Amino acid sequence: MTTLFQIRSFSRCLKLNERYLTPTVYALSTAPQRSAIGVVRITGPAVIDIFKQLTKSSNLPKHRVATVRKLYDLSSTNELGKSTLLDESLILYFQSPKSYTGEDILELHLHGGIAVINKVLETLSKLHKPEAPVRLAEPGEFSKRAFQNRRFDLTEVEGINDLIHAETETQRISALSSMKGNTYLLFNEWRDRILKNIALLTTVIDFGEDHDIDEVNTLFDNVESDVKNLMLEVKDYLKKVDRSQVLLDGIKIALIGPPNAGKSSLLNILAQDDKAIVSNIAGTTRDSMEVPLDIGGFKVVVGDTAGIRISNDVIESEGIKRARKKSLQADINLLILPADMTEIDDVFISHTQGLLKENQKKVVVLINKCDLLTDATQRSNIINHFSSIFNIPKEDFHFISCLESIGVESLVSTLSSLFKELTFTDKEDPVNVSKRVKEILLQDVIFGFEEFQKFKSMDDIVMACEGLKSSVDGIGKVTGETIGVEEILGVVFSKFCIGK
Numbered sequence: 001m002t003t004l005f006q007i008r009s010f011s012r013c014l015k016l017n018e019r020y021l022t023p024t025v026y027a028l029s030t031a032p033q034r035s036a037i038g039v040v041r042i043t044g045p046a047v048i049d050i051f052k053q054l055t056k057s058s059n060l061p062k063h064r065v066a067t068v069r070k071l072y073d074l075s076s077t078n079e080l081g082k083s084t085l086l087d088e089s090l091i092l093y094f095q096s097p098k099s100y101t102g103e104d105i106l107e108l109h110l111h112g113g114i115a116v117i118n119k120v121l122e123t124l125s126k127l128h129k130p131e132a133p134v135r136l137a138e139p140g141e142f143s144k145r146a147f148q149n150r151r152f153d154l155t156e157v158e159g160i161n162d163l164i165h166a167e168t169e170t171q172r173i174s175a176l177s178s179m180k181g182n183t184y185l186l187f188n189e190w191r192d193r194i195l196k197n198i199a200l201l202t203t204v205i206d207f208g209e210d211h212d213i214d215e216v217n218t219l220f221d222n223v224e225s226d227v228k229n230l231m232l233e234v235k236d237y238l239k240k241v242d243r244s245q246v247l248l249d250g251i252k253i254a255l256i257g258p259p260n261a262g263k264s265s266l267l268n269i270l271a272q273d274d275k276a277i278v279s280n281i282a283g284t285t286r287d288s289m290e291v292p293l294d295i296g297g298f299k300v301v302v303g304d305t306a307g308i309r310i311s312n313d314v315i316e317s318e319g320i321k322r323a324r325k326k327s328l329q330a331d332i333n334l335l336i337l338p339a340d341m342t343e344i345d346d347v348f349i350s351h352t353q354g355l356l357k358e359n360q361k362k363v364v365v366l367i368n369k370c371d372l373l374t375d376a377t378q379r380s381n382i383i384n385h386f387s388s389i390f391n392i393p394k395e396d397f398h399f400i401s402c403l404e405s406i407g408v409e410s411l412v413s414t415l416s417s418l419f420k421e422l423t424f425t426d427k428e429d430p431v432n433v434s435k436r437v438k439e440i441l442l443q444d445v446i447f448g449f450e451e452f453q454k455f456k457s458m459d460d461i462v463m464a465c466e467g468l469k470s471s472v473d474g475i476g477k478v479t480g481e482t483i484g485v486e487e488i489l490g491v492v493f494s495k496f497c498i499g500k
Helices: 004-021 047-055 114-125 141-148 154-164 169-179 182-210 213-249 263-271 314-329 346-357 376-390 408-423 435-456 461-479 485-496
Strands: 024-028 037-043 067-077 083-094 105-111 134-136 251-256 289-295 298-304 332-338 362-368 397-399
Touching: 024 114, 024 141, 037 047, 037 114, 037 141, 047 067, 047 083, 047 105, 067 114, 083 114, 105 114, 114 134, 141 154, 154 169, 154 182, 154 435, 154 461, 169 182, 169 213, 169 298, 182 213, 182 461, 213 298, 213 408, 213 435, 213 461, 251 263, 251 314, 251 408, 263 289, 263 298, 263 332, 263 362, 263 408, 289 408, 298 408, 314 346, 332 408, 346 362, 346 376, 362 376, 362 408, 376 397, 397 408, 435 461
Parallel strands: 024 134, 251 298, 251 332, 332 362, 362 397
Antiparallel strands: 024 037, 037 105, 067 083, 083 105, 289 298
């Protein structure tokens, strides 16, 4: 007969095994280079033991209280026979479960010398014991443990990763939406609505003989109406994701124009660097080059291209061919024309008109060398002249001088407004989810809705319900949650009084 003492002893053994079988991991959380500080994070069951060994202290650290402590390597001694001093650092302790990972976490804010950091990491590796494993963390392991300990769902974890890799302001805003849990809240709302519909169908499947045909048809129709609304919401969400994708990839801008118009000069001004060779010799740019930039908080990829004209030069002709291809692929084309231009190549005119008419590309005209224009009449005449040739609205013309840096700030402001229109960020915050999430929404959630509609048209309630289960399982894959029969039954019994 098993005694209460034996049960309690077995329970304590399980807890001890769980504690020591789970490895404690550590990693350098700041860049591996010389800096003012270097932060080493440690998480796992052996954090307190590691703290005591590093600090030679028997006092427990206080939760979320920063203290300055000397760190020692107990496995080595100096010439006086004392433990080797590693560093004097700021220490932060976060007690489970109120930490990033849900486990005990220790942060060592070291002096940022490479030798200091390496020595501390080496010391931590020597604290490993078979009964209390300590090892270097794997990529993403801190966030993985946070998910496993239900500190975050998968969309929040992916948002954290996106925030770390955010290069521009719009990417930061997009990542924050997922990291703050907004994505999870939306998906969880969809999940609850699908569950309620499954519960309704379950009542019909299990208790259909208690209802007449009209009641069953009405219930089935109500579920269909809600599923149609859900499908529209998910599809609209995916459209927002596609529009926001350009924020991650970068808005593509092509600098097009005749030779010697100032395309390379403008690129250098926008990049604030000599990225392209500038010369007064026509045809200097032979190949297309792309430069990623941050303009107005947006990631932009600016492409400098060869001047488009008739050419018998084989290399220049290939460059012109690539320039035309780049302009067709661009989200926005900046057409640069010099103010002192007297003739325009027919090939260039034809290509630009094709961008507007056939390909519906946005074209902004920049009249360069505006410092050569002495009065407003000249500017007006030039706009009228080029507007009639290219059939471009006069409001899309801007004057700049690459030589004098005139009109550049106004151009950046104009481009920022165009970027907002292009990505719809003038109306709403950007939406960003991973490729994994998009595929699940399409292949599981939307597919499940379509399966429901297919079997609804065949009056097959059982298979229609299975379609919705595919959708709700898809939502579970996105957030990292699972769905079980118990949860469906919980909804059924609490909402629809099946037991009466």
